[in-house]
Amino acid sequence: MAAMMEDEVFKVFTTHATIVLVKILLMGPLTAVFRFSRGAFANEEDVAGKPAEERKKLLRTHPDVERVRRCHQNDLETAVPFVLLGLLYTLTGPQLPSAQLHFRLFTAARLFHSVAYVLALPQPCRALAWLLGMGVNFSMAYRVLQVLVL
Amino acid sequence: MAAMMEDEVFKVFTTHATIVLVKILLMGPLTAVFRFSRGAFANEEDVAGKPAEERKKLLRTHPDVERVRRCHQNDLETAVPFVLLGLLYTLTGPQLPSAQLHFRLFTAARLFHSVAYVLALPQPCRALAWLLGMGVNFSMAYRVLQVLVL
Amino acid sequence: MAAMMEDEVFKVFTTHATIVLVKILLMGPLTAVFRFSRGAFANEEDVAGKPAEERKKLLRTHPDVERVRRCHQNDLETAVPFVLLGLLYTLTGPQLPSAQLHFRLFTAARLFHSVAYVLALPQPCRALAWLLGMGVNFSMAYRVLQVLVL
Numbered sequence: 258m259a260a261m262m263e264d265e266v267f268k269v270f271t272t273h274a275t276i277v278l279v280k281i282l283l284m285g286p287l288t289a290v291f292r293f294s295r296g297a298f299a300n301e302e303d304v305a306g307k308p309a310e311e312r313k314k315l316l317r318t319h320p321d322v323e324r325v326r327r328c329h330q331n332d333l334e335t336a337v338p339f340v341l342l343g344l345l346y347t348l349t350g351p352q353l354p355s356a357q358l359h360f361r362l363f364t365a366a367r368l369f370h371s372v373a374y375v376l377a378l379p380q381p382c383r384a385l386a387w388l389l390g391m392g393v394n395f396s397m398a399y400r401v402l403q404v405l406v407l
Numbered sequence: 408m409a410a411m412m413e414d415e416v417f418k419v420f421t422t423h424a425t426i427v428l429v430k431i432l433l434m435g436p437l438t439a440v441f442r443f444s445r446g447a448f449a450n451e452e453d454v455a456g457k458p459a460e461e462r463k464k465l466l467r468t469h470p471d472v473e474r475v476r477r478c479h480q481n482d483l484e485t486a487v488p489f490v491l492l493g494l495l496y497t498l499t500g501p502q503l504p505s506a507q508l509h510f511r512l513f514t515a516a517r518l519f520h521s522v523a524y525v526l527a528l529p530q531p532c533r534a535l536a537w538l539l540g541m542g543v544n545f546s547m548a549y550r551v552l553q554v555l556v557l
Numbered sequence: 558m559a560a561m562m563e564d565e566v567f568k569v570f571t572t573h574a575t576i577v578l579v580k581i582l583l584m585g586p587l588t589a590v591f592r593f594s595r596g597a598f599a600n601e602e603d604v605a606g607k608p609a610e611e612r613k614k615l616l617r618t619h620p621d622v623e624r625v626r627r628c629h630q631n632d633l634e635t636a637v638p639f640v641l642l643g644l645l646y647t648l649t650g651p652q653l654p655s656a657q658l659h660f661r662l663f664t665a666a667r668l669f670h671s672v673a674y675v676l677a678l679p680q681p682c683r684a685l686a687w688l689l690g691m692g693v694n695f696s697m698a699y700r701v702l703q704v705l706v707l
Contacts, residue, residue, distance in 0.1 A: 337637060
């Protein structure tokens with residue numbers, strides 16, 4: 258099994274996949290920060306201990322919280338498939354420079370996507386970052402199917 | 408590592424997992440198509456450059472968009488676990504015909520599930536497709552635990 | 558490939574990952590149970606065949622259903638990355654006791670998290686369970702990057 262971690266492409270994949278997964282995970286604490294700073298909670302037990310009047314006001318949605326949650330959701334839709342496709346792509350034995358290009362482009366695109374989403378940068382910032390990430394995903398899927406089926 | 412891609416079960420798994428992942432990814436562009444055709448957006452920067460009156464009307468939810476998003480969400484809940492369980496199941500060394508049956512049934516069930524969901528086919532179309540997919544997932548999980556624990 | 562399943566750490570990982578994935582999958586049927594018992598559905602075809610008056614009343618959200626869905630969503634955000642990070646972590650060849658500690662803590666924390674969420678146990682039950690799970694995820698990510706980059 259240690260043989261896997263001696264493969265250069267696999268090492269590059271693992272590094273980028275871990276960075277992407279940590280970025281997804283960090284959206285959780287970021288949501289919490291926005292929930293507390295904006296005073297917008299989803300569960301009654303999260304606002305227990307406050308006066309009844311205040312409790313009601315805190316159980317609400319807030320545009321800033323919803324924005325972070327949409328960004329998080331987009332990660333689940335785009336970056337989780339990247340890790341899975343990236344693993345299968347890596348196992349097809351691609352050339353190192355080609356694999357590096359795929360993994361670096363995706364990671365950079367998604368880091369920028371999150372910044373563009375949370376800060377509400379003008380379009381087409383977010384759209385282009387999303388398209389680039391999707392392009393990398395489809396390129397890896399094509400390579401996998403090409404090696405296996407075509 | 409190349410040894411993995413010489414394993415017949417692994418090749419069949421990789422092919423089906425890639426098809427399922429591409430199908431999940433395609434729900435993103437499909438959502439965008441519905442957002443534009445129905446005129447229903449979630450972010451202010453997505454409708455910038457339009458007159459203020461129109462902007463307000465475009466920042467709304469639309470039943471057709473929400474339907475596609477629920478379908479997408481169901482994929483994240485059901486098809487992402489399939490890829491992960493399928494990988495672990497493959498590593499337990501199942502018989503090729505049994506593995507093929509699992510992967511083909513799941514892939515067919517989920518393709519039909521998406522069609523049934525987006526086109527709002529009468530029940531129990533969607534329910535049966537969902538049940539079949541869940542059944543395959545539980546069957547693979549059972550096999551993994553049987554090999555490892557029982 | 559069978560060599561993987563002879564590795565002790567890999568076997569422990571696979572067992573815990575499968576339990577966690579089955580737990581995520583079970584949130585689907587649990588949502589269905591709440592939808593039927595609370596009479597709160599999301600799709601028109603799910604309430605077809607009922608009188609028009611009743612159909613309208615059944616197409617609604619219910620706090621108990623939304624609670625289960627938030628719990629499910631938190632699993633997708635936290636437990637799916639665990640399976641992916643856990644796989645990469647396992648491939649870095651950690652010591653068995655250390656790996657066991659990570660996998661057992663996460664699995665126990667997430668089982669308790671779901672109970673705390675669905676039953677609305679007083680805080681900080683859910684918060685602590687969530688923090689423990691996140692801690693395990695970050696610890697595994699740190700180990701992976703340490704082995705590969707540092």
